[in-house]
Amino acid sequence: MKLSRRHFLQGLAAVSTALAIGHGHTASISKRHTRIIPSSNVQIPAIGMGSWLVFAIEPENEAELATREVVIREFLTQGGGMIDSSPMYGVAQDVIGRCLRRIDDHTGLFSATKVWTHGNRQGLLQMEDSRLLWGLPRFDLMQVHNLMDWETHLPNLYDMKDEGEVGYVGVTTSHGRRHEELIDIMRSQPLDFVQFTYNLLDREAEEYLLPMAADRGIAVIINRPFQRGGLFNKFSRYRLPKWAADIDCENWAQFFLKFVISHPAVTCAIPATSRVDHLQQNMGAAYGRLPDTAMRKEMVKYVQGLRV
Ligand SMILES: NC(=O)c1ccc[n+]([C@@H]2O[C@H](COP(=O)([O-])OP(=O)(O)OC[C@H]3O[C@@H](n4cnc5c(N)ncnc54)[C@H](OP(=O)(O)O)[C@@H]3O)[C@@H](O)[C@H]2O)c1
Numbered sequence: 001m002k003l004s005r006r007h008f009l010q011g012l013a014a015v016s017t018a019l020a021i022g023h024g025h026t027a028s029i030s031k032r033h034t035r036i037i038p039s040s041n042v043q044i045p046a047i048g049m050g051s052w053l054v055f056a057i058e059p060e061n062e063a064e065l066a067t068r069e070v071v072i073r074e075f076l077t078q079g080g081g082m083i084d085s086s087p088m089y090g091v092a093q094d095v096i097g098r099c100l101r102r103i104d105d106h107t108g109l110f111s112a113t114k115v116w117t118h119g120n121r122q123g124l125l126q127m128e129d130s131r132l133l134w135g136l137p138r139f140d141l142m143q144v145h146n147l148m149d150w151e152t153h154l155p156n157l158y159d160m161k162d163e164g165e166v167g168y169v170g171v172t173t174s175h176g177r178r179h180e181e182l183i184d185i186m187r188s189q190p191l192d193f194v195q196f197t198y199n200l201l202d203r204e205a206e207e208y209l210l211p212m213a214a215d216r217g218i219a220v221i222i223n224r225p226f227q228r229g230g231l232f233n234k235f236s237r238y239r240l241p242k243w244a245a246d247i248d249c250e251n252w253a254q255f256f257l258k259f260v261i262s263h264p265a266v267t268c269a270i271p272a273t274s275r276v277d278h279l280q281q282n283m284g285a286a287y288g289r290l291p292d293t294a295m296r297k298e299m300v301k302y303v304q305g306l307r308v
Helices: 005-009 062-077 092-102 120-134 150-162 179-188 209-216 230-235 242-247 252-261 276-284 293-304
Strands: 034-037 042-045 082-084 110-115 139-144 166-172 193-197 219-223
Touching: 062 092, 062 276, 082 219, 092 120, 110 120, 120 139, 120 150, 139 150, 139 193, 150 166, 166 219, 179 193, 179 209, 193 209, 209 219, 230 252, 242 293, 252 276, 252 293
Parallel strands: 082 110, 110 139, 139 166, 166 193, 193 219
Antiparallel strands: 034 042
């Protein structure tokens, strides 16, 4: 029997229906790159943060937890928005929640997680479990992870959105998996967000997914913008081209991320890191000049010309 969400959620604290996106902490943050979510016209920062593996620590270990707290704190201070997680990422949501509880000012946080299970009841229980782990009144975005049992979960997510229990609804996939099914879902479902892989070495999404998202007015989250770190392994021993300075790239992380967020259909990239120095590099991509179409072609040509 289908569990009624109303019954399931009975007794929970009232949730805010406001789509509260922060406007930054300092004057300079107002200059960061933001993108509009087509379904709401709300702006979010173009650089977010992932949480797969990098938050796989022992949550009770104070030293390890403190390092991740610094990463999240710095992310928010530098004007970051979306933090993306999933019940699939082990203790990541627990770690995020513990860190957020230690940070007084969450202004600007755009909380995004996923449902990753089969079945109606299991899905509802899992989403509530995630909410409690993060310690938030509601998620800004709830996504169906890797399209798992999406036929069951999406109707619940639309109901939750209607009742202000989540801000937006999306689905995810990664590294080229199930793109045909994803395209069908993007065609037939009223999604706010879609998430898939795109980076300098994996540009398959340019063919169908990115144009279709733009066409359908679906916001796009890019996962694996560093190819799980593979781009650094391949290219970081090389110097950046001189002209990288023309798009305000001081390091490879910014070169990789500016390529991603300069695609006109991309809303937000979610690089993951366990290190505050890497986070600072990544957040640098949220500022300064971005490549135009011709420069984007040069970026592809440049990395293709390097011996890997
Ligand atoms: N199907 C899905 O829904 C799905 C699938 C895949 C990913 N995702 C989401 O997308 C997020 C991003 O993808 P990902 O984590 O697979 O890969 P990624 O962000 O492309 O790469 C992460 C790796 O890059 C390294 N890194 C980050 N910043 C760096 C820097 N400035 N310099 C050098 N190394 C750096 C990190 O190591 P350090 O810790 O050493 O910085 C980490 O090993 C995930 O965390 C997850 O939230 C979702």
